[in-house]
Amino acid sequence: EEQLVESGGGLVQPGGSLRLSCAASEFTFSSFWMSWVRLAPGKGLEWVANIKQDGSEKYYVDSVKGRFTISRDNAKNSLYLEMNSLRAEDSAVYYCARGQSMFGLWGQGTLVTVSS
Amino acid sequence: IVMTQTPLSLSVTPGQPASISCKSSQSLLHSVGKTYLYWYLQKPGQSPQLLMYEVSSRFSGVSDRFSGSGSGTDFTLKISRVEAEDVGIYYCMQASHIPWTFGQGTKVEIK
Numbered sequence: 001e002e003q004l005v006e007s008g009g010g011l012v013q014p015g016g017s018l019r020l021s022c023a024a025s026e027f028t029f030s031s032f033w034m035s036w037v038r039l040a041p042g043k044g045l046e047w048v049a050n051i052k053q054d055g056s057e058k059y060y061v062d063s064v065k066g067r068f069t070i071s072r073d074n075a076k077n078s079l080y081l082e083m084n085s086l087r088a089e090d091s092a093v094y095y096c097a098r099g100q101s102m103f104g105l106w107g108q109g110t111l112v113t114v115s116s
Numbered sequence: 117i118v119m120t121q122t123p124l125s126l127s128v129t130p131g132q133p134a135s136i137s138c139k140s141s142q143s144l145l146h147s148v149g150k151t152y153l154y155w156y157l158q159k160p161g162q163s164p165q166l167l168m169y170e171v172s173s174r175f176s177g178v179s180d181r182f183s184g185s186g187s188g189t190d191f192t193l194k195i196s197r198v199e200a201e202d203v204g205i206y207y208c209m210q211a212s213h214i215p216w217t218f219g220q221g222t223k224v225e226i227k
Contacts, residue, residue, distance in 0.1 A: 037164070045156070045164060045207050047216040061215040095163055101152055101211030104175060106163040 002027045002105055004096050009110030016086050016114070022079040022096030022107055030054075030074040033100035036081050038092035039109070046092075049081065050100055064090075086114045117142050117210050121219035128198040129227045136222045138191045138208035145188060145212070152211035155184055155193045156218075159204040167206075168193065200226055 008020040022034070035050035049060045049070040058070050069082040079096050091114045097103035118141040128134045144151045155168040166175045168184040171191060181196045195202055203226055208219040 039158075044205075044221040045158070045209070045218045047209070047218065059214055097164075101209070101216055102154065102166065102169045103156070103164070104166050106165065108163055 004098065004105055004107035006094065006096050006107045006110035009094065009112045011113045011115065012086055013116050014087060014114055017082070017084045018086065018112060020081040020083065020094055020096075020110055020112070022081075024077045024079070024098075027098075027105075029072075029077040032098050034070075034072060034079045035097045035099060035101075035103060036070060036079075037095045037097055037103070037106075039095070040089070040092040043092075048094070051079070052100075083112070086112075088114050090114050117144075117213045117217050119208055119210055119217050119219035121206075121208060121222050123222060124220060125223045125225070127225045127227050128195075130199060131197050134195045134198050134202075134224060136193045136206055136208075136224075138186075138193070138219050140189045140191075140210055142213065143188045144191075144210050151187065153184075153186070153191050154209045154211065155182075156207045156209060157202075157204050158207070158221075159201075162204075164207070198224070198226070202226075 003025045005023045012018050036048040051058045051070045067085045071080045093109040095109045096107045098105040120139045122137045151171050153171045156164045158164040172184045183194045205221040205223050207221050
């Protein structure tokens with residue numbers, strides 16, 4: 001069964017850093033764009049970033065530009081989100097999703113809480 | 117691009133139809149001739165799932181009770197006969213202009 005499994009979430013202080021991972025299985029990971037989408041408490045879904053199959057193109061929502069970095073390792077079937085200078089408003093469940101915008105497969109999400 | 121959904125909540129009797137509107141602040145017709153408007157559903161306790169892509173194409177496994185329509189800036193998701201399993205929050209999302217943006221979500225409940 002095709003699957004995406006996120007990990008790396010947790011509690012971090014404002015200004016801190018965190019690295020999220022997403023492990024893909026049972027599909028050809030290197031053939032797909034991949035994305036991160038988040039859901040903050042009491043809010044709606046927000047697209048965060050995406051990355052092309054070979055990593056040559058990356059796009060971000062303005063609120064995370066310069067602070068977050070999306071990357072991938074096709075040899076390890078893994079997607080990453082390096083998050084620096086974290087703010088309270090970055091608190092959310094972070095989902096990895098398969099696709100550039102047509103998100104046909106989602107992970108279960110990993111919770112990031114930014115608080116002192 | 118700002119995506120505005122109405123209504124924000126909907127209570128529907130099983131077997132009755134339901135409709136959700138999604139309006140964009142700019143046309144979603146892309147230069148390549150496609151309109152990248154999607155509908156997602158997040159059921160309680162679950163991850164979001166894709167319902168419709170490019171306005172009116174149903175994703176694999178999605179019931180034909182769901183249909184999408186619209187063009188330019190005005191789009192609609194219709195459920196012909198609501199069932200208990202349809203409860204959740206419905207989101208439209210545009211991907212014609214970077215950054216992709218979602219609507220606020222429409223919460224659908226069963227009466």
